[in-house]
């Protein structure tokens with residue numbers, strides 16, 4: 468069976484940091500990666516103003532959500548930029564992008580991303596390709612269709628206690644598993 472890793476854990480524990488390290492390790496070894504990463508933006512006072520979404524392949528990005536967004540589509544105190552962010556998802560996970568990649572990498576499968584109309588269908592199609600996959604999954608994800616597709620995945624729950632060790636060893640372990648050198 469293809470290797471799928473699900474990284475989960477409490478908000479702010481370091482999931483994106485670990486995900487980026489794994490993506491970096493995959494790329495450094497010559498593997499082509501398709502997918503996207505979402506990351507927070509803070510203002511000069513340190514206040515979190517919102518999140519951006521970045522296509523890993525083309526480096527195209529858009530705001531995913533901001534506190535001051537007028538969007539009626541809200542997740543907590545953030546308004547989601549549905550149209551702009553959806554375009555990045557379509558670029559990152561369209562059929563060509565995923566078929567021509569070695570590994571599918573998505574940070575994250577969470578409530579904001581699920582407000583983007585193309586996200587769930589494109590993610591499900593990508594998962595069904597049977598390629599190695601790295602996913603950051605929101606700890607409260609409840610979507611039954613996605614959960615069913617990832618229920619046999621290897622799962623890592625990141626904590627403040629284990630994150631240093633996992634950042635050190637997991638990128639190398641993932642690479643070996645994807646290359647089939649480790650069971």
Ligand SMILES: Nc1ncnc2c1ncn2[C@@H]1O[C@H](COP(=O)(O)OP(=O)(O)OP(=O)(O)O)[C@@H](O)[C@H]1O
Pocket residue numbers: 476477478479480481482483484485507630631634
């Ligand atoms: N191993 C680590 N050691 C020290 N600081 C870390 C470590 N991992 C992450 N951080 C810091 O913790 C903060 C949150 O990290 P990150 O954005 O990766 O978390 P996250 O779990 O993806 O957050 P979110 O739930 O908001 O998506 C960042 O400032 C990051 O630099």
